[in-house]
Each structure stands twice: as structure tokens, then as C-alpha cells.
Amino acid sequence: MKHIYTCMVLLLVLASCNRGPGREIFDFNRDWEFALSGQSSERPDWQKVNLPHDWSIEGTFDKDHPATPGGGALPGGKGIYRKTFTLNADTEGKRVFLEFDGIYRDSRVYVNGNLAGHRPCGYSSFSYEITSFLNPAGKENTVEITVDNSLQPNSRWYTGSGIYRDVRLVITSAVLIPYSGTYVTTPEVTGRQASVQINTRIDPGSCNDDNIYLLTKILDPAGKTVAEQCTHLELDAGKEISLTQRLNVKKPELWDVETPNLYTVKSLLLQGFSIIDHYKTTFGIRTFRFTADSGFFLNQRPVKLLGVCLHHDLGALGAAFNRRAAERQLQMLKDMGCNAIRTSHNPPAPGFLDLCDRMGFLVMDESFDVWRQQKTPYDYAMFFEKWYERDLTDFILRDRNHPSVVLWSIGNEVLEQWNNPVADTLDTQQVNLFLNFLAGEDTTVSEELPFNALLTRKLAGIVKELDPTRPVTAGCNEPGPYNNLFKAGTLDIIGFNYHENDYGNVPVHYPGKPFVATETTSSLHTRGFYQMPSDSVRQEPKKWWMTYQTPHHMCSAYDNMHTPWGNTHEGAWIQVRDNLFISGMFIWTGFDYLGEPTPYWWPARSSYFGIIDLAGFVKDVYYMYQSEWTDTPVLHLFPHWNWSKGDTVDLWAYYNRADSVELFLNGRSLGVSTKTPDRLHAFWRVVYEPGTVMAVSYSEGKEFMRRSVTTAGEPASLLLTADRNVLDADGYDLAFITVTVMDAEGNLVPYAAETIRFEVEGPAVIEAVDNGSPISHEPFKATERKAFHGKCLVILRAGTEPGKVTLKATSESFAQEFALDLETRLVE
Template identity: 55%
Template sequence: MGHGGSANTTQRLSLKHPILWSTTKPYLYRVVTEVRRGQTLEDTYETPLGVRTFQFDAASGFSLNGAPLRILGVCQHHDLGALGAAVNTRAMERQLELLKAMGCNAIRTAHNPPATEFLDLCDKMGFLVMDEAFDMWQKKKNGQDYHLDFKQWHQRDLEDQIRRDRNHTSVFIWSIGNEIREQFDSTGVRLTRELTATVKRLDPTRPVTSALTEQEPAKNFISQAGVLDVLSFNYKHAEYPELPKRFPGQKFLATEIAAAYETRGHYDMPSDSLRIWPKDGKTKLTTGNPDLTASSYDNAAPYWGTTHEKAWRAIKQNPHITGAFVWSGFDYLGEPLPYPWPARSSYFGILDLAGFPKDIYYMYQSEWTDKPVLHLLPHWNWKPGQTVDVWAYYNNADEVELLLNGKSLGKRQKQAEDLHVMWRVPYAPGTLQAVSRKGGQTVLTRTIKTAGPAAKIELTADRRKLRADSKDLSFVTVRVLDAAGNLVPDAAHLVRFSVSGPGVVAGVDNGYQASMESFKADSRKAYNGMALAIIQTTAKAGQITLNASADGLTPATVTLTSN
């Protein structure tokens, strides 16, 4: 090969008994390519390689390596909460760890190509990825969106994305669009064929889909193009049973389900009454909460969405839907429906912007994992005589018994399609306890106590051993506790942070969607008893100590080691 020249070479490798990549055992090989001139090594390149087979089947659903698998997914925006939109690998890894622990096995990148580092993590951690290209084509959704660049750039952008991402084992399907306006006229047919052909030319191995809103064939010009391998639909769960009749022989995915609103630690009763906010596309919301909160009982949703429980139930009842992507995994910056400013981040997440699980996290964990789950809500600080709805999410058990100050309030069992059990309890201060049992044997016990006055701060770091690379992070959870160690559910103290050693406060948060405090401050008010401090390393090694203090509370410290 001469100076400055280029050449293509094709090599075939065979693996006799490959270890297969899966969502539970994401085994990766490395393919090392070396370029040599004589004996001199000029360049080297490593490509991760996972070996797996998968298929969508209209009759039997989705399978990975020949075994049936339900796609249990979430949609993820790109931002990382208090850190903003810039890529930080550890922040993305933490999000994926929390989703993995919930039982999630798939991510839809909504609605743009993800960072390469994100796909590297999904390869390593065992997530299937729907890699999505566009949120709009030629027809605009907003005045300054990608429709202005589509004509000139879409071909190049799509080719670059497929070439960049096609070696990632985690990517199992390409999406060429989300709720595209060309669904409604014949330009949708031409563009769908053109975009799908581009994908297939560069990667003939994976299916192509597009997230659609219209579930009537006559109204959907994207599905009429006849080239999508899988038909994916957003919302409208009541129509799932009709899909096989409307689109015979097709394979189906639910690309967006739920879109319910929750604010962590806030509860509106009665818990079994649904708040549709707003009630339609033309009516302004006037019935919301003055403090811009939504209930953590999973009982508030927009007219086009539904509760998490109703959406998941519909997926369970319709096996022809091969899987679902919940809107959304985490709260994200922007789109603060149903509220106007000063609400500034979304309410849709299963986890809040700080990465603290909302109660609904445990509903999914009880459904999506085999590990024993028992989650009791709400907190136990109410007004004397108030009737409180007490819920429990559970699995691996026949029943749950609830006790208040040692006195049984009865046993409950999930009936038919139930995803939780409930008691209506006249409030009395003290100890609320749930016990789950299987065959009479105790599986798990959960206890919530009435909290006294706030007394102290507790700090918990997700990781104490860090890399001194100016990028690594420790996410430190701040909890305001009473003297006995109970979380104080309405604590709103201003917590001040100081760091000694080779580290900095990279961001602070509390998960409240309408907080106007800076993400880049050295203090944060607790919200419903909790806050977050994100500590970032520098290039120096050493001990990093975070100190947290607030007026009237015993302060706390946590020490991290950076190497």
C-alpha cells in the first residue's frame, strides 16, 4: 500500500462454538485489526463483537438466541438531568444501572441518534436498543426544527448513523422516525421507501420500523409504503386487540406507552380516581395542583396517554405486541406537561430528574423481575383522622397483610389483572407494616414510621472508589432524617455542600420538576426529604470529602477515594 493510498480488504472469521450475547449475559468478543507495513505496526483498531440471533414472528413474538423474550423497554432522552446534555459516560451508566435493576432490557433512543458511549454501555450491560434517527422529516413540528435541514442533510445523516452504529451488538432495530407528519399524505409512502432503502443498503441484517400514531391502515401512509419490517405504535392501547385484524400477518411493537405524570413523594387522594390533565387538545388545564405537582399514585395522565398500570396491563393482555417502551425511563429537561413555566422538566419518568425512583418503579420491578419485591406507599405523616390510601406493589407472594401499630388491617390478594393491593386506612401516627407471604411463609416485610421533627442529614454515595480522570462521578443521595433515622417526608431544608480534596460539585438536584434553583450551585433545598449532590473527580488522586449542612440539623460527611 503506497503512501496516502487506501484499499479495501475483506476477511472472514469463523467461531466454532461462540458464547452468545444476551440481555442477561452480554458476552462480548474483541476483533483487533492491525495495519502493518512490513514488520512495522502502523495502526490498530478494536471492534467489540457480540454474537446473537433474534427474530420477530407474527405468531410467536420476539425471540433472542431462539428463546422467547418480551421486550421490556423505556424511552430515553439524551440529557443527564443536572449535568445537562453533554455526554458523561458514568452518568449514562448510572441511569442504565437503575433501569437494569428495575428489570428493563431495552432502550429506545427518543428521538435522535444516541452518543456512541451510550451504545458501548448497552453492548456491555445487556440492553437491546431501538436506534432512532428522526423526529421529523420534511413537515415541521416546530418552526426551527430539523425539517429545515431534512432535504439537504437527511441522506448523509442517516448513512453516518447506520455506518457508525451497525457494529453495536445492542442495536436490534432501526427507527426512521417518530410520529412523523408524513403519515397523513402520500409523501409518506415515497420517503418511507427511500429511508428504508438507505438503511437496508448499509445494514441488511436488522429490521426497520417507525413509531406511528395512526392505527388505521387507510389513514397511515407510512405503513402503506409496505416496507417496514415491524409496525410500531404509540399510545392508543385500547386498539391493540384490533391490530392483527387491521394489519394481517404483521409484527408489532409498542414504541410509547403510558406517559403518566408523577412527582416523587407527592400523593393526591382518592388514589383510584383518574386525573386527565389536560382533558383534550384544546382545553387549558385549570384543575392541576397549585404547587405544580402530580400524584405518585399513578393517577394522573394526559388525554392521549394513560396510567402506567393500564398501559402495562394492555401489553400483558395482547401477546402479539412483542414488547413496549414506556414513556419515559427518567424525567428529562423540557416538556413539563401538563404545567406551564416555572415547571421546566418532564413528569413522565419512572425515575425523577435526580435519578430517585418514584413509587411506580416498584410496580415495574414487581412485574419485570423475579427478585422478591414488596413496596409500601405512601409515607406515614398525615393529619389525625384523615383517611389515607395505602398501596403495596409485590411479587413472589400470595398475599400481603397490613398492620398499623401491630393491629392487622386485613390481608389483600391481587385479583385477576391487579398490579397492586390497597387499603383505606384512618390515619393514626405510629408504625405501618406490610408483610408478604407465600404458602403462609413470610417473604418480605416493609415498615414505614411516622417521622418526628427533622434532626440530621444522611449522605449515601453510589460509589466511593473513583478514577482521577476529571470525568468520574459519585452520585450522593441526601436524606433529611428525624432523630430515629426516619425520612422526614416534607423536609425542605436548604442543604449546603462543601468539598475538600481533589473533587468538585458538578451538579445538584432534588427531582422537583418546578424547582428554579441552579443545577450548578453548592446548595440545594431538599424536596420531600431528599436531594442529590454529584461529585466529580479532578486529574489528581486523593481523598475527597463532601460535607453537607443545614440550619438546625446535624451535618454529615462522606469520603470518597480517587485514584
């Protein structure tokens, strides 16, 4: 009774005041020193850096780097980071932690010479308590972090190297809510009320105080408190406790892909009338389910997962996470109609999931690319047996409150699907092909489960114990029921990578199991390059074991070229569109990424799979998805109109909200074309003549849209266009400036390859440059770039002071200087 009365008083008092900060969280990204280690010189060459930092992206491309072109042809190595800091006197008696969102890889953290922790996995997030290693208040402390990414190759794609995600310094009271210390679920949701269950862990440290309470508040999307509960805690020094509370929210605002409403749980630890710790958890109220016959439902309505796979690099920025760069990628995908992301093939940065929550994406959150059996000589398989339980547990604990996450994946194309000893003998290039074709000889279903099936059960069991609210799947490229992962019987959802001809067998082989196409397509495109005839689909290489080389090292952008295991974009989407039982698809890939330059090898160093290229310039097929997946008016006519006289040129148009499209050449009608159920574009075959081609779409006989492409003349000017002209002066914000080579009439010059030089004035720096070419060996950290098919990109990073920023661009092809003005403003 005493504790109930105390709670009532606390609720009344704390409703009108907020005493003490409780917990202090500091951005620990600034003012580090970095040096490569293991070099020939005795003394490290220290340089000042801010985090997140990826040292590999600063290197030069070379086919002989141990990572190979499959790993981006960039250097790895070993590095050391160090930073000094001093704590104030008011931290006496407090506890201090360092939180790391990710270090690639094999990191060791030392504080004043003491080892605080070791983490081999480069994708794990973790927290180390450093209280006992600290010097007295007022005396300087040194953090030193060693990073070892020297054993290569250790991945089938580019990983980056270093402290490439955010770091925080956290100061708390002796009694605290630990890292990943809350778990919020919504077991009952109706239009009238949602039941919200909050499980909170409390670390008492050495405290035995009987006067500690947990006050939990739920804040609605507007920040208003809509529910609260206070509970007395019975602490026992040194023993962590777990407390479950259930609160009700009236008329909940649901989280959805269209309306991603976010609530906040505010957890306050109270000692008397003082707040000694506070912890915030963002969550969403929604229901979802996967069904075997009708696909996926979100908040009781059917929704197709219109998804893409994304690796974690950010193009020219490398692996160093930047919120604005990730937001730009997601916004481009959102505008295309995409509503789902697969985090291929590892835990993403926590900030990436925060964006997915806020922007309304559904996420298939993936843990591993390998288990025990390696795909490259030094990959995660060398750590798996010792670390998989810890890494998987921390991954689920970290991400299970995100409303965007609707599906856990415990692996991608793991070799444990089969019993095949050949797998460990392949090189990086071979394994990328092997994974999509070669199965084991075991094609029978045994009554006794093999070890790999038992391992599947173990991994799925860990996930379900920590989060029973979401289904578990894996990206499997063995569709047969003899797949060890399917034999295990613990995957809630069947997931196929490719094997579209086997989709129809899913209800037969796996009755009652929902199905999702976890990876599809693998169509190959180079922006601005076209091979005809466009209605002849190329499979390159012809067979998976063959090599493929061309002088140009490009792939056709007509959507008429794909890998032997893949499909065209149109073909893959039609399969998913026309089968109600398929919950959705994840296209390989949303963006081009560094490494895995299929179908080529060197001199290519980045992929051709993306719907959007490495620089963030859309390829033509982007508009196919936009026309199919959105109501945004679309009429996209391509290719360019610079050919040789007499050439036969295929013209395509992606369109929507119209019945037909008519093509005109220099004012003459060349006829009307329409989409069909099996061809998602209009099509004409035309004999080239210089001038203008124009497409006009019609809806119910009336003109709806028109688009034209004109033969371009010689390069005459540059057009600089920023995605945003006002930046936050926080040292992190970015502007992405597209530089387009134009002729005298303002037409893009499709073959322009001018070298363009850049200079910036004001409180910003040139962070990187790019042009989207998979074969360019120009450095990303530079102040000049060649245009590729008429375009290149400059990325500006804002400083910490407000002011005017001017980007200037020059080229030997033009006498004139071209400029663009931007502005940085202080963050309120």
C-alpha cells in the first residue's frame, strides 16, 4: 500500500517538473586521430578524422588488393584510432559507457591501456562499460581502438574498414536501464484501443536502495503523454531484474507504410523525487501477418512487399554511415513505389532502421551471410562457432522495437543448405556464381535431421525466444524440400532466392507456409548504354562457369540482360504480381554497390544490378517500377537520340494512367503502342534521323502527358542541381549536386566524358565525387571527375558554421565557370 501511495505522489509531482537529466548521451564522433598500422615506418602517420570513418574508401583501386574486385578492389589493412577526453567532477559516482554502432572489423577497445572489449564481427553493435578504467575527474583519459581488416578476402562485396558507424559516450547513475534494455510489443490492437506491453531490464549495480521506482510513460506522435504506470522495484545489488508493465492506448494512430506514426516509451528510474535515469524507446502500433494463400497483411489490409535488397555502402562515401545519404537513398526508392528493404546480408546501422521507421518501410532484417561453411577464405565463418550466439542475440535485442522490422532472416544462401564439401574450395568470383547454381548431391528427405538442420533450429530458436512476435525466414537458393534449412521445420516463412520456376511448387512442397521471394531479378544495366535488338534478352555469362568480357565492360539498360540465375525486371515483377500467395519480392538490388562486378571482373569494381547507379542516378528501369507501383504520372521515353544516320533504334516508353502512347519523329506519327500483361512498356523500332522524338500518352482519347528527346549537339555548358540548397550546419549534413553536361540548347549530351574540376567556398567541404561508372578507377576523395554518359556527382558536407556556400565547376571544354549557391544554417 505504501508503494502504491508513493507512486501516486510521484505521478502528480513529476507531471509538472523534470528533475535532473538522469542520463547524458554525448556524440563521441569528433576529434579522433587515425593511423594505418603495420606499415614499414616505425612511427604511425596520424591524421585527424571525424567518425564515422572508412579508411578503405580513401584508397586507390587495384585488382591486386587482397579484397579482389569482388570486394571492391580497395585496400584493407590494420588501423588505430585514438581520442582523449576529460570528465567533470559531477560524474563522480556515475557509470560511463562507450556505445559503438559498428566497427569493421575485429576491433579491440582500450581505455587508458585497459582492454574494455573485443568484437570480431564488423556488423555488430555493442556497449562497453569503462567506469573502472577511468582516471579521476579532471584528468585526461585516452581511448585507443585497434581495427584489423587485413585478412582478405573476407566478404563477397565491399565492407569498408574502420569505425564506420556512430559512437556515443553515455554517463548514467549507478542504477540504470542497460543497452537495448527495453522490449515493447503490442499484443492486442483494435481501432478503439491498443494494449502495449513494455519489458524493462534494470541493472542495479551495487545499489540495494528500497526507494527506487520505474515510471513508464507512452507519448503519442505529437509528444503528448497518453498512458503511464509507476512500479516499485525490489533491487538486489549485482543482480539484473526484468519488469513487465502493460498500458493501454486509446484510439491508437497506427504505424503504416503510408502513415508511419511513431510513439515513444519514456522509461524513468526514480529515486525519491529525482530522476536518476531515463531511457527512450521509439515504437509503432500495428498488426501484420503472413498467410499461405493471400500473402502479407498490414493492419488488416493486403499489402505486397515491393522491396529491394540493399548492401550497406553509400557509394562514394563508402561504408561510413551518414543519415542524410541513407535518407536520400530511401526517398528515391520511396518515390519509385518501393515499400520494403532487405538488409543484405547483415545487420544495418541502427540509424538506417530509424529512417525506415520514420519513412514507412517494411524491413527484412538479416543477420548472416555465412554460418560455419565459408564462402571466402577469411569471412565470418572463422568466428561463427564462438560468436554466433552473442552476435545474433545482440542483433535481435537491438532491433526488435523497430516497427519497420516485420521479418527476421537468419541467413543468406548459406552453404549449410546442402552437404557439399566442394564449397570451401572456391575463390571469390566462383563462389558468387556457385551460390546460385550448385546444389549438394543429397536430394532425399531423411527422417533423421542432419546437423545443419539442427543448427537451423538453434538459430531460429534464439530469435523466437527473444522475439516471438515476428516470423523467421532465410534467403534460400535451394528450393527443394531436401534443403537442410527447410528440413528443420522452424522457418515460419519459405524464402527463395531466384528459382522463379519453382514458385508454383511452394504450396505443394510446403503446405500452409507463407512464401516471399527473398531475392529476385539480378538484371544487369549500365546507365545510358543500350544494346539492340532490345527484344532479344541476353544471358551473361552464357553459363555460370564461363567468363564474360567485352571491350566496353557495360550492360544494356533496356532490361534485356540478366545473369544465368536471374530474370529481367519485368519478368520477375510479373511473377510476383500475378500470384496472390506470394507475399512480395526483394529485387537484387535497389542501388549499385561496391564490389561483386558481375558479369565482369576487373577492370570493373562495382555492381551492375542496381535500379539506381552508384552515384544515385536512376537507370531507365526505375520508371518501370514507378509506373507499376505508384499513381505518380509517368511517361519515360528512352534511349537518347544521338545515333548514326540510318541506324535502327528501339524506343521504349514506360507509362501509367493512360491507355496508349503515340510516337512522333520530327512531327511525323510513327504509330501507337500499348503495354500488354506480359510487356510493361510501349515499343517502336525506328530508323534514326536527327531531330526530336516525342511520346504522347492518351487516356480515354485525351492527351495525358508528353515527353521528348532531342539530338544533342556538342558540349556547351554545365548544369548544377542540388538535392537541397539549405543544409544543417552540424558537420554531418550533405548536399548531393548533379552536374550535367548540356549542349547550347539545354539538352543532355549523352556521350559527354569531360573532366570537371570543382572548388568550394564557404563553410562546407567536398566530401566525395562520383559518376556512376562501374569501371572508373578515379578516386572518390577528389576535387575532379570525368562525366559518365553526361553526368557526374559532387557531395558537399556542411561545416559547423552558418553561411553561404558556393560550388564552382570548370572544364577545359568550356571557357565559362559555372556556380551554384547553397546555405548552411545552425540547427535549432
